Amino acid sequence: MAQHNELGKKGEQLAVDFLHQKGYAILERNYRFQRAEVDIIAQKENLICAIEVKTRSTPEFGNPQDFVKPKQIQQLVKAMDFYVTDNDLDVELRFDIMAIIKNKLGTRIEHLEDAFLYF
Numbered sequence: 001m002a003q004h005n006e007l008g009k010k011g012e013q014l015a016v017d018f019l020h021q022k023g024y025a026i027l028e029r030n031y032r033f034q035r036a037e038v039d040i041i042a043q044k045e046n047l048i049c050a051i052e053v054k055t056r057s058t059p060e061f062g063n064p065q066d067f068v069k070p071k072q073i074q075q076l077v078k079a080m081d082f083y084v085t086d087n088d089l090d091v092e093l094r095f096d097i098m099a100i101i102k103n104k105l106g107t108r109i110e111h112l113e114d115a116f117l118y119f
Contacts, residue, residue, distance in 0.1 A: 007057060008053075008055050010055065011053050011054070011055025011098075011100040011102060012029065012030075012039055012040065012053045012055075014055075014102070014107065014109060015039070015040060015051065015053045015098040015100065015109070016029070016040060018098070018109050019040070019042050019111075022044075022111075023044055024043065024044045024049070025042065025043045025044070026042050027041045027042060028040070028041040028083075029041075031083065033078065033079035033082050033083065034075075034078070034079070036072075036075035036079035037079075038050045038051070038052070038076055038080065038083075039051055039052055039053040039098075040053065040098075041080075041083065043091075046091050046092060047091065047092045047093075048080075048084065048089065048091045048092070048093050048094070049093075049094045049095070049096050049113075050079075050083075050093070050095050050096070051095075051096045051097070051098055052068055052076065052095075052096070052098070052115075053097075053098045053100065054067050054068065054098070054099055055100040055101075055102060056100070056101055057102060057103045058103060059101055063099060064097075064099035064100060064101065065097045065110075065112055068097055068116070073095075073116050076095065077095070080093060094113065094114055095115055096111060096112060096113050096115050097112040098110070098111055098112075099112060
């Protein structure tokens with residue numbers, strides 16, 4: 001597996017562990033719909049969160065959250081619309097980003113709630 005893929009998998013596991021500590025239940029990991037993939041779908045009470053995890057080894061080229069692009073946001077919204085409808089859920093929906101920097105110096109996790117709005 002390529003080194004960046006390994007870093008991404010480690011980042012997703014760090015995000016899951018972080019969310020568990022904050023009281024979230026993990027409903028899905030790597031949920032796919034058409035061309036979209038939602039890294040984590042989590043629930044806390046009556047709130048469903050679609051969480052995009054971005055992991056980098058350095059912020060030198062930009063913060064991890066800066067790499068979530070408009071096209072990806074559109075795909076995430078479409079995937080979550082389908083997920084909520086397909087599972088007949090009556091919940092509040094929120095889109096978050098977990099921005100993770102992991103390197104030899106340590107790990108920094110930033111949970112950005114309501115990272116982008118949808119219509």
